[in-house]
Amino acid sequence: MARATHPQLAYRPAPGEIPTNPGVYRFRDDAGRILYVGKAKNLRARLSNYFAPLHTLHERTRRMVTTATGVEWTVVGSDVEALQLEYMWIQEFSPPFNVRYKDDKSYPYMAVTLADEAPRVMVTRNHKIRGAKYFGPYPKVWAVHEVIDLMIKVFPIRTCSDSSYKRAMATGRPCFPGQIGRCGGPCSGRVTIEEHRAIVDDFVAFMSGGDQRFTRQLTARMKEASAAMDYESAAVFRDRLQAIEAVLNKSALVLPDDTDADLFGIAEDELAAAVQHFVIRGGRVRGVRATTIEKELDISGGELVDQILQRAYGPSGRADIPKQVLVPALPDDAAELEAWLREKRGTNVTIQIAQRGAKADLMKNAALNAQQALLLHKTRRTSDYVARSQALTDLQEALGLDEAPLRIECYDVSHLSGTNVVASMVVFEDGLPRKDQYRSFGVAQTTDDTDSLYQVLMRRLAYIDDERDAAPGTETATGETDAATEPSVSSDPTAEGTVVTARSRPRFAYRPQLLVVDGGKPQVNAAARALADAGHPEIALCGIAKRLEEVWLPGEDYPVILPRTSEALYLLQRLRDEAHRFAITKQRGRRKRDIQTVLAEIPGLGDARIRALLRHFGSVTALKNATPEEIQELPGVGPKLAATIHAHLASR
Numbered sequence: 001m002a003r004a005t006h007p008q009l010a011y012r013p014a015p016g017e018i019p020t021n022p023g024v025y026r027f028r029d030d031a032g033r034i035l036y037v038g039k040a041k042n043l044r045a046r047l048s049n050y051f052a053p054l055h056t057l058h059e060r061t062r063r064m065v066t067t068a069t070g071v072e073w074t075v076v077g078s079d080v081e082a083l084q085l086e087y088m089w090i091q092e093f094s095p096p097f098n099v100r101y102k103d104d105k106s107y108p109y110m111a112v113t114l115a116d117e118a119p120r121v122m123v124t125r126n127h128k129i130r131g132a133k134y135f136g137p138y139p140k141v142w143a144v145h146e147v148i149d150l151m152i153k154v155f156p157i158r159t160c161s162d163s164s165y166k167r168a169m170a171t172g173r174p175c176f177p178g179q180i181g182r183c184g185g186p187c188s189g190r191v192t193i194e195e196h197r198a199i200v201d202d203f204v205a206f207m208s209g210g211d212q213r214f215t216r217q218l219t220a221r222m223k224e225a226s227a228a229m230d231y232e233s234a235a236v237f238r239d240r241l242q243a244i245e246a247v248l249n250k251s252a253l254v255l256p257d258d259t260d261a262d263l264f265g266i267a268e269d270e271l272a273a274a275v276q277h278f279v280i281r282g283g284r285v286r287g288v289r290a291t292t293i294e295k296e297l298d299i300s301g302g303e304l305v306d307q308i309l310q311r312a313y314g315p316s317g318r319a320d321i322p323k324q325v326l327v328p329a330l331p332d333d334a335a336e337l338e339a340w341l342r343e344k345r346g347t348n349v350t351i352q353i354a355q356r357g358a359k360a361d362l363m364k365n366a367a368l369n370a371q372q373a374l375l376l377h378k379t380r381r382t383s384d385y386v387a388r389s390q391a392l393t394d395l396q397e398a399l400g401l402d403e404a405p406l407r408i409e410c411y412d413v414s415h416l417s418g419t420n421v422v423a424s425m426v427v428f429e430d431g432l433p434r435k436d437q438y439r440s441f442g443v444a445q446t447t448d449d450t451d452s453l454y455q456v457l458m459r460r461l462a463y464i465d466d467e468r469d470a471a472p473g474t475e476t477a478t479g480e481t482d483a484a485t486e487p488s489v490s491s492d493p494t495a496e497g498t499v500v501t502a503r504s505r506p507r508f509a510y511r512p513q514l515l516v517v518d519g520g521k522p523q524v525n526a527a528a529r530a531l532a533d534a535g536h537p538e539i540a541l542c543g544i545a546k547r548l549e550e551v552w553l554p555g556e557d558y559p560v561i562l563p564r565t566s567e568a569l570y571l572l573q574r575l576r577d578e579a580h581r582f583a584i585t586k587q588r589g590r591r592k593r594d595i596q597t598v599l600a601e602i603p604g605l606g607d608a609r610i611r612a613l614l615r616h617f618g619s620v621t622a623l624k625n626a627t628p629e630e631i632q633e634l635p636g637v638g639p640k641l642a643a644t645i646h647a648h649l650a651s652r
Contacts, residue, residue, distance in 0.1 A: 265366020
């Protein structure tokens with residue numbers, strides 16, 4: 001063990017002090033707390049990256065190394081040992097700058113209590129039953145109950161509770177599930193303990209992927225019974241075959257029958273990642289495990305896969321290691337990970353990228369599920385009342401506001417090569433989106449994004465505290481232009497004539513406590529200029545830059561860096577993403593209408609052919625860049641029409 005510390009932040013070890021051997025390093029703060037744990041094939045080369053000039057480091061890496069007051073390392077004999085030691089230290093110290101996992105505990109499992117005298121099958125969320133064999137997790141409780149109901153028709157094993165089993169064995173009276181034919185344990189009196197254990201072994205083998213053997217056996221026995229005219233037994237075997245087929249149909253065949261693999265689909269952004277772990281046995285997806293990861297430092301896809309595999313197969317993970325692990329990106333130490341898994345499994349294990357065929361299709365499905373899980377995680381976190389309150393309080397403190405920003409408006413600009421410029425305005429109140437108050441703005445002439453942003457904000461700010469409901473040229477979330485608010489007229493019997501009463505203040509006239517723009521310093525400066533010119537400098541302003549998730553304030557040379565686990569940063573990121581989504585949606589709608597209008601001007605080109613053209617080329621750009629010969633390949637488009645389409649688009 002070697003150690004290098006310094007009372008100041010400049011605690012960099014002396015040149016040549018760090019060895020070039022493989023090992024594991026730890027950064028500590030002045031209280032001795034472990035901040036970050038990492039491994040390296042070459043400690044000197046890896047640690048030198050942390051001691052580069054501060055301005056060249058990623059913002060969050062810079063925050064970690066400036067928070068630390070010392071670094072220490074341990075040299076090991078091999079890369080595999082470094083892998084094992086890194087995992088052990090992460091589990092022991094839970095460093096705040098390493099990724100943090102949040103397993104989805106809501107999924108139920110099917111468990112077979114193999115350590116019992118007469119094993120039972122049960123539904124549980126307890127992962128620590130001694131000697132139990134787990135299958136799943138399943139998406140819903142009813143799903144695992146349905147599978148058990150089908151399976152005990154084929155493999156009649158015990159389902160009763162331990163207390164019911166003991167009472168039945170002591171009294172000789174079958175348990176209640178046994179009396180109604182739903183428990184096939186020894187307490188029912190139909191099988192011995194030894195016979196029941198054999199049925200349990202078959203149940204476990206079937207659920208582990210050996211379904212083809214049982215299908216063949218039952219089919220052969222059914223045919224034998226039928227040939228012997230024992231139709232009653234043949235019907236029993238037929239019913240069992242149907243039950244097996246029902247179970248298999250619930251687990252779609254996605255890979256060859258001999259495929260045993262674990263597939264990891266990952267979706268990530270700058271702050272978090274969602275993992276969908278598909279357990280494939282016998283070519284079928286036997287279970288899915290969902291995990292959410294919160295990232296503090298900026299790590300690559302390969303590094304994230306490294307951490308996920310360590311978590312999945314480490315001491316606290318599941319010990320069932322298949323012969324193949326499919327991942328979206330290979331970590332740098334894939335060979336060492338394979339050696340580590342090979343040692344744990346006892347036979348060869350490969351880590352591969354699913355690049356083509358059925359495996360690649362399944363990887364896309366897992367990635368899609370991970371993307372949806374990540375969105376759900378962010379939505380739930382934003383929607384939680386406690387988290388929302390914390391986010392607004394943190395935002396108030398970070399931006400130095402006098403009060404929590406209960407109404408926040410976020411703006412983004414979208415365009416296609418400078419055309420069809422559309423800006424979006426999304427509104428969050430009390431930390432929740434108010435989609436009925438979303439607006440989109442068309443920008444006819446502009447020089448760049450900052451100019452577009454300035455124009456849009458000037459138009460929007462002109463209507464603060466105004467009686468009209470919306471600015472001309474704005475659209476609601478449904479795409480309909482808002483009408484101006486009209487005063488209502490009512491009769492007052494105590495006064496002469498009629499009295500004009502004003503309606504309540506329109507929503508578009510509400511004053512936001514905070515404006516957020518998608519972008520960095522240039523966008524913030526443009527928005528600040530609009531606030532000043534519109535006479536509303538009292539409205540708070542910030543911008544969020546996507547690359548490093550930096551929060552920029554007007555007039556500041558350096559950004560505000562919020563912790564990656566901050567609720568305020570999650571709220572800002574959700575605002576920015578929602579504004580971007582809404583702007584893109586509106587911009588695409590305008591672009592589609594524009595190109596269809598252009599194509600409709602061409603004689604001989606109807607709606608059906610216009611749709612076929614856009615579907616065939618996939619995008620407007622591809623259609624505009626296509627040659628007459630390529631356009632002519634579309635069925636129903638001849639040389640003359642193809643030349644006309646090409647000339648018409650080229651002239652636009």
